[in-house]
Amino acid sequence: MRKNLTRSVLAFFVLGIVLCSCSTPPRSQKTGMTYNDKTNGGYQMFKKTHPAPGPGLVPIEGGTFVMGGSLDQDVQYDYTFNKMRVPISSFYMDETEVANLDWLDYLHWIVINYPTDREYYYTELPDTLVWRKPLSANEPYVNNYLRHPSFQDYPVVGVSWEQANDYCYWRTQRMNENILRETGKLVDWKTASNDGKKVPQIKKGETFNTDPYLNGQYKGNGVNGKNMMTDLSPTAKVSANGKAVRPVRLEDGIITSEGYRLPTEAEWEYAALGLISRTQDENTQEGKVYPWRGMGVRSPKKGTQGLILANFKRSMGDYMGVAGALNDKADITAPVRSYEPNDFGLYNMAGNVNEWTADTYRLLTYEDFDGLNPFRGNQYTDKRLADPAKGLLAKDKYGRPVLDPSKGNKKQTWAELTAQNQAKAAAPATTPATGGNTTTGNKYAASLEGKPYSPDQRGYNDTVNNVLYGHTTLINDRSKVYKGGSWNDMAYWLNPSTRRFMDQGDASAEVGFRCAMTNVGAAEINPNGKSHIPVKNPAQYKPR
Template identity: 30%
Template sequence: MNFALFYRISLVIIALSGLLVPDPTLTAKGPHPKTPIYPRVAVCCAAKLPNRFGTSNALPKLVNDLSKAPSVKHHAGMVWISPGTYRMGGDNAQASADEFPKHKVSVKGFYIDVTEVTNAQFKQFVKATGYVTTAEQKPDWNILKKQLPPGTPKPAADVLVAASLVFVPAKGPVDINNYAQWWAWSKGADWKHPHGPKSNILGKDNFPVVHVSYFDALAYCKWAGKRLPTEAEWEWAARGGLKDNVYPWGNESVNIGKAKANIWEGDFPYKNVQKDKFYYAAPVKSFAPNAYGLYDMAGNVWEWCSDFYDNNYYASVNKPEGISNPQGPAKSHDPDEPYAIKHTVRGGSFLCNDSYCSGYRVARRMKTSEDSGMEHLGFRCVSDK
């Protein structure tokens, strides 16, 4: 769930209709300085919601008891990624500023999940622990308001409800900077109801779990005796041993040849020709793996990483000798959302398209707030040897 983000979008929509003066923190600095801009719902510039559990390292007591973790071989369903050195960062003209400079990085070896965490796996976790996800909880306004511009009015009680953001396709061409046109704040949307309260996950055990916040992902990882990958680990694994290639499979465009990933094919966000056979998320392992045997490192759902997001981080670690096992910046920094604390997400989703975000590139960095959970956001785990 990302109530802070949705609420800010609502304020901008009201402002556009002349009912409110636009929030100055949402004003573009381009040729039209008085034009409000929309926060990026699609895991691009999400505002931060508070950690309901206190601090980033504090998780519910129920996940401290690892005796309830799965009674299977610890590294089952994972593959070993050997240590190595590579150049981390953008590889083509689609790369954004925060993907540069390309810099030398060395990582230790680690195990990583072959697939994104599935509904079946998350269901086992919830059954064993009684865990309640962020999207299933009512937001606390006293904490929430600290993440919004000073003076932001409190919303009506019927808005402060357990909910999450679901994708609703536009009816025709829209300004893709207006993210409110394809996202809807849906009461009752959560991991068990991915498209809203009337949906369910029956028969979808092998689909990636979605609507999970950063804290939900951490809780699952702790229960399973694992952790979230760092950005450097994720990109090293996604590259599959290929040097300076754009995608997990090489350099051939995602739009050429056979379907390589679950993405948006056609005119975003209203027409998807479904060459890949899927409109929403696909079952894991629906497409060919990369050379390391990892599935869906491009498309399907975005994946949480452990790093804070800082748009200038790569410049700060760009040294001739390189950097070993980077853990990310000490704190979050996103000039687009000065009130937000964000973590990086990687890999793209079924909503990614070259006209929009090209999130399926291995170097593509996105960012979202810790409490965000959306219909195209999941995770996979890693583990040390």
């Protein structure tokens, strides 16, 4: 009996130690002050988290690879297959190409939120005339391909590079808004829509945008949700329910400020090649010509042996094979989940449709690149302030932040920043902004068409010169890279290293896109089961 009692006392003692240790507030490793304590000023230590990627994305663990290394021939004799070793940071990429149904969601959102703005809708409408050919009977696709339910899971085409960027921006806003409404950080969908009787908006005529929200410009009655973040600041105002609350901050790790974007050319090629399954102990055991294993375009597996592994044109006049034995099962495009995914889990990284990348095309891109994450096309921007004194962001008529070209390559002094903001605030409301989603129409033209542009920290004035365009070259700053091959291409273009370009305002029945997202935090995607050097936790500080 005495022995059992001793064990019980010991168990309670251990439990008490555990409970005490769990209730010990975290402290700053440098000042010793406690975090999340409203009595000392409300310094906050945010939960360390690696947020889940947005819907539709799969993780792509980064690493080094030879860009251009999978291409062994140069059929155009234009020296575009130069090889270079580049490192790619981990990122996320859409599992599939963006489909017609996804784009119809975008158009539907425009209709319900801006029903009288015909320009906005028309600008984002794909060019369905890309199917119209003078010597072919493709006219039914002009009206049917985008909207008919039979094609809803087929890749959207007729979309320009500019429209693809607009979609990425819109998708980011809708993802963040949905997270905030479904978790109660904003008023929920049912309440915001009055049980479906009105369109849920931040306020009438203005839709949710991430930057103004993170800047604290969306709050108050009709905006605050039932599960707002607790504000520990002693200067915070107490709401009607007796609690001090605040909007979500970027530090909370709940939403993202960067969000969806087009992948860079290097990211796209790295993801398409999918060398991850062929790598062991930093040695790539087998090269690839296509996103799948092997050197051919037919399946070697017993159950599917001989079947074509992608949607492409096998030869001149052969888009699908012979009746009764269609080789790739598709005459034009195919559903976005057709064929087997590559080793990263990505569908149709070869064939079906070519895909836009973020890069501006240059013939010798391989000879001029930065050390990490090579990309050509940076145009840095600053958010314009409508009220410099209060720090309020300027917004366009759709609630989106107004962006201006960034001029400095380092942090400005307060005097410089104040003077710049005052000058911008005094500028006419119609002053065009560049480099972002600020207006409908030709929003990407302010740094092009012969107008000067100084790209800040790249270190030199990159004034656009179109004198030679159309005379000795078709390449200018509007030329954007697309890759991957399509239903209308030969097998050569299925190689991930091949690259072509098109004007950012043009569209084609052979070009679509998918989105990517930057990975935040550790580069290792799957650390479980792998060796790691142990790291000690910091010693607990206790004031004496």
